[in-house]
Structure formats: C-alpha cells, structure tokens
Amino acid sequence: MPETVDAPRLxxxxxxxxTRVIDPEIRKPITELDMVGAVSVDDTGHASVDLRLTIIGCPAADTIERDVRDAVSGVQGVTTVDVDVSIMSSDQRRALVEKLxxxxxxxxxxxxxxxxxRIYAVTSGKGGVGKSTITANLAVALAARxxxxxxxxxxxxxxxxxxxxGLVDDTGLAVxxxxxxxxxLPPVGRDVKVISIGMFIDSAPGSGASGGAVAWRGPxxxxxxxxxxxxxxFGDLDVLLLDLPPGTGDIAxxxxxLLPNAEVIVVTTPQPAAADVAERSGIVARQTGQRIFGVIExxxxxxxxxxxxxxxFGSGGGAEVARRLSQGQESPVPLLASVPLSLELRRGGDTGEPLVLANxxxxxxxxxxxxxxVIATRGRQLAGRRLGVSPR
Known part of the structure; x- marks a missing residue:
C-alpha cells in the first residue's frame, strides 16, 4: 500500500x-502579486497550483509556468505537479496595478x-560620440554590481x-x-529595465518607407x-539612467x-569641436536646475x-569640458573616465552584447x-527627503 503524505504540511x-518564483517583468514574487490561487496536495503527493497570469499572451508565461513547476517539484514529498493556468480578471488586474x-x-x-x-541624464553636445553605448554599458555594469x-x-x-x-526580435524590431x-511593464535586457519609443514602432529601419522613423515636434x-x-x-530602482538626444532641444x-533632481553626465570625444558643443549641453542642463555630475570622454x-x-580624435577634450563646466558650480566637475577608442565596444553595441559583460x-x-x-558607492541620498513615516 503506497505511503501517504502529510498533505496540509505540504x-x-x-x-x-x-514565494521564490519571481515574475521576470515586475521582478516581484508571484505570491505578492496575487498570481497564485488555490494550492493543494493530495495524499499521494500530487500538487495542484492555480496560476493567474496578468494578461492574455503574457510574454513571460512559459518562464513563469516552468519556474512554478520547478519550485513545486523541488518540495520534498511532492510526487507530481499540475499547474492550471488562467488569466486575471479585470478587477484582479486593477487591484494589482493599485498594489504596485x-x-x-x-x-x-x-x-x-x-x-x-539616483537619476543621471546622459547627454552630449553632438551625435556620434557614443553616448548611447556608454549609457547602456554603464547601466549593465551597475546591474552587475x-x-x-x-x-x-x-x-x-x-x-x-x-x-x-539585445532587446530585439528576429525581424530587428524592439521587444x-x-x-x-x-x-x-518595461522589458528587461541584461538585467536592466528599459523603455524606448523604439518599442512602439512597427517597422524596423530599412524594412519599408517609414523605416521606424519618428517625426514629432515639441508638445x-x-x-x-x-x-x-x-x-x-519601473518599481524600486537604485539608479535610473536617461539617454538624452544630442544637443539642447525640447527633450533636454x-x-x-520633469526631473529637476536629475544629475547630468556629459559625454564627449577628445576633439575640440566636440568639446565645444558638449559644454553647451551641460550649460543648458544647469540652466534647468540640474547639477552636472561629471564628464566621460x-x-x-x-x-x-x-x-x-x-x-x-586628439586628446584632452574631456578634461577641458570638465574644466569649463566647473566654472559656476559649487564643486568641481570631474572627468569621470577617458574611455579609449575600442573596436570591441562598438562591435558589442551592434551585436547586443555589451562589452562590460563580454570582456x-x-x-x-x-x-x-x-x-x-563611483556611482554605486554613492548610495541613496536621504537628506531632505520625505520618508513616509510619522510619529505615533
């Protein structure tokens, strides 16, 4: 006669x-998100779990169901697992949104x-200086810590x-x-949550007349x-990076x-022409009340x-931009780093493999x-912030 199990304990x-199964998009346990309904284990060790996904066609559905099966199968005494997958009702979704x-x-x-x-707006005076590559690699390096x-x-x-x-599908469209x-919910690439207008474009560059282009004005x-x-x-972030367009236009x-508390990182190349326009982008940021955190060459x-x-591309441009932007600011603007010319850095951007991970x-x-x-060791600034507590 088969041995019975302690079903209530199981x-x-x-x-x-x-509780150890994490929703890969929201980055919280599925139990906290009310995605788990009834759970039962019978006397033979057969476990049944009701799993409620947030939406029809949830892109993380297979991952979540697999993780649920693996987690339950790992419980000592469980012999088989049955996962009943359903979709949240509109009231349940509304409750989830309010909870988050x-x-x-x-x-x-x-x-x-x-x-x-900590919010850092990464800007540059002109295009082509590798601002987005620096932003992406910096984000990945922070996430790796x-x-x-x-x-x-x-x-x-x-x-x-x-x-x-690497947040693109086989057709070249952004996820x-x-x-x-x-x-x-922002997609996650290399452990970094990302939102981009490219995720709302329905044609990839080179695929048709529109070519994924955006032609918008200020408002x-x-x-x-x-x-x-x-x-x-985004949930509770330690660091948010904003990859700004080059120049000093509407978005800057x-x-x-919208974010006067953001600090600014100016990206430039060593050549004097790039340094001149990089200085302008820093000055505009300061005029909007933001503090310049530093310069990356x-x-x-x-x-x-x-x-x-x-x-x-010459030398000394980054240090010169830092020197100029230090004028009129309480503390000197540092040259955070001089990133040497790198074919591999460029290649990693083309292949979706950030160099800070690859090498x-x-x-x-x-x-x-x-x-x-430097950024990771700064921690979170509590001075002057409301902590959401009050004396009893």
Missing part, C-alpha cells in the same frame, strides 16, 4: 516554495524630488538602447512592453517623456522640468600593444566599470 511547503502603484488618485512622475532613486537599474531611452529620434542591450491595464515629445515617467512601472528642457587615446598611443578586462570596459563603481 500545502504550506508548496506555498513557501512559490499605491492607491493614488492621479498618476505622477515616479522619480520626483522625494524619490530615493547588484543594483536595480532602469533606462529611459529619451533619444526619440535616434533610439538605439534596445538594440545595444514590445507588456501592458497591464494602463500600466506599462508630443514632452508628452511621450512624461508618459514614460508616469505610466511605465522637458527632462529638466569616449574614443580617447588608445595604448597599442607596442606601447605607442593612438589618439585618432570586463578590456580597457574600454575597465574605464566604464570605474564610473559604475
């Missing part, structure tokens, strides 16, 4: 095991002055962050975000950035208005195997990782 053990956002009558920017998230990191790809006209992080009610640009900061659920001004001098130095010892990787270390 019920509890199965529920405990399910909090019971707010009106949606607001998630990363306002009281936020503990255990920080919770997000990117808003605010370069609406020249969005490239999804491709650099679409998941919508739960009126809440948008629509402002509304897009505002929606990214209100409707997209909108970011200054990209495509800097490269030490070759024979010991000679190749300075294809952390590469000189370009080492320079970017050094900036990540």
């Amino acid at each position: 019920d509890l053990a199965v529920r405990q095991a399910l 956002r909090g019971p707010r009558a009106q949606r607001t920017v998630q990363f306002g002055p009281d936020s503990l998230t 255990g920080l919770r990191v997000g990117i808003v790809d605010a370069d609406v006209y020249g969005f490239s962050i999804p491709a650099i992080l 679409k975000p998941t919508r739960v009610g009126d809440m948008i 629509m640009l402002h509304r897009t950035i505002q929606q990214f900061l209100t409707d997209v659920f 001004i909108s970011i200054g208005q 990209n495509m800097g001098p490269l030490t070759q195997p024979d010991g000679s130095v190749l300075d294809l 952390p010892s590469d000189p370009a990787s080492a320079a970017i990782i050094s900036v990540a270390e």
Whole structure:
C-alpha cells in the first residue's frame, strides 16, 4: 500500500516554495502579486497550483509556468505537479496595478524630488560620440554590481538602447512592453529595465518607407517623456539612467522640468569641436536646475600593444569640458573616465552584447566599470527627503 503524505504540511511547503518564483517583468514574487490561487496536495503527493497570469499572451508565461513547476517539484514529498493556468480578471488586474502603484488618485512622475532613486541624464553636445553605448554599458555594469537599474531611452529620434542591450526580435524590431491595464511593464535586457519609443514602432529601419522613423515636434515629445515617467512601472530602482538626444532641444528642457533632481553626465570625444558643443549641453542642463555630475570622454587615446598611443580624435577634450563646466558650480566637475577608442565596444553595441559583460578586462570596459563603481558607492541620498513615516 503506497505511503501517504502529510498533505496540509505540504500545502504550506508548496506555498513557501512559490514565494521564490519571481515574475521576470515586475521582478516581484508571484505570491505578492496575487498570481497564485488555490494550492493543494493530495495524499499521494500530487500538487495542484492555480496560476493567474496578468494578461492574455503574457510574454513571460512559459518562464513563469516552468519556474512554478520547478519550485513545486523541488518540495520534498511532492510526487507530481499540475499547474492550471488562467488569466486575471479585470478587477484582479486593477487591484494589482493599485498594489504596485499605491492607491493614488492621479498618476505622477515616479522619480520626483522625494524619490530615493539616483537619476543621471546622459547627454552630449553632438551625435556620434557614443553616448548611447556608454549609457547602456554603464547601466549593465551597475546591474552587475547588484543594483536595480532602469533606462529611459529619451533619444526619440535616434533610439538605439534596445538594440545595444539585445532587446530585439528576429525581424530587428524592439521587444514590445507588456501592458497591464494602463500600466506599462518595461522589458528587461541584461538585467536592466528599459523603455524606448523604439518599442512602439512597427517597422524596423530599412524594412519599408517609414523605416521606424519618428517625426514629432515639441508638445508630443514632452508628452511621450512624461508618459514614460508616469505610466511605465519601473518599481524600486537604485539608479535610473536617461539617454538624452544630442544637443539642447525640447527633450533636454522637458527632462529638466520633469526631473529637476536629475544629475547630468556629459559625454564627449577628445576633439575640440566636440568639446565645444558638449559644454553647451551641460550649460543648458544647469540652466534647468540640474547639477552636472561629471564628464566621460569616449574614443580617447588608445595604448597599442607596442606601447605607442593612438589618439585618432586628439586628446584632452574631456578634461577641458570638465574644466569649463566647473566654472559656476559649487564643486568641481570631474572627468569621470577617458574611455579609449575600442573596436570591441562598438562591435558589442551592434551585436547586443555589451562589452562590460563580454570582456570586463578590456580597457574600454575597465574605464566604464570605474564610473559604475563611483556611482554605486554613492548610495541613496536621504537628506531632505520625505520618508513616509510619522510619529505615533
């Protein structure tokens, strides 16, 4: 006669095991998200789990169901597992959105002055200096250190962050975000949460007449950035990076208005022409009330195997930009790093394999990782922030 099991004890053990199953998009246990319904284990050790997905066609459905089966199968005493997959009702989704956002009558920017998230707007005076590549690699380097990191790809006209992080499908289109009610869940690439206008474009570059291009003017640009900061659920982030378009246009001004607490990282190349325009982007940021955190020089001098130095784009531009931007600011603006000219850094951006992961010892990787270390050790600024507690 088969041995019977302690079914009530196994019920509890199965529920405990399910607390370790994390929704890959929301990054919280499925038990906290009310995605687990009834759980039962019969006398033979057969476990039944009701799993409620957020939406029909949930892109993480297979992953979640597999993780549930693996977690329950690992409970000692469970012999077989049956997972009954269903979809949340509209009331359940509404309750989930309210639980994640909090019971707010009106949606607001998630990363306002009281936020503990460190916000860095990465800007440049001109295009072609590798700003997006630096942003993506910096985000990945921070995530590799255990920080919770997000990117808003605010370069609406020249969005490239999804491709650099490998968030594209076989046709070259950026991976679409998941919508739960009126809440948008950002896709995750290389452990970084990402939102980009490219995720809402239905044609890839080179695939047709539109070619995935965006032709918008000021008001629509402002509304897009505002929606990214209100409707997209990033959760509790340690660091948020914004990849701004080059120059000093509408989006730079909108970011200054929406996120005056953001600090600015200016990316330039060593050549004087790039340094001149990089300085302007920093000045505009300061005019909107933002503080300049530092300067990163990209495509800097490269030490070759024979010991000679190749300075294809000159040298000293980053230090010069930092010196100029230090004028009029309470504390000096540092040159955070000089990232040497790197074919592998460029190649990693084309293949969706960030160099800081593919080859952390590469000189370009080492320079970017050094900036990540500076940011990671800053921690969260509590001074002047409301902590949401009150005396009893």
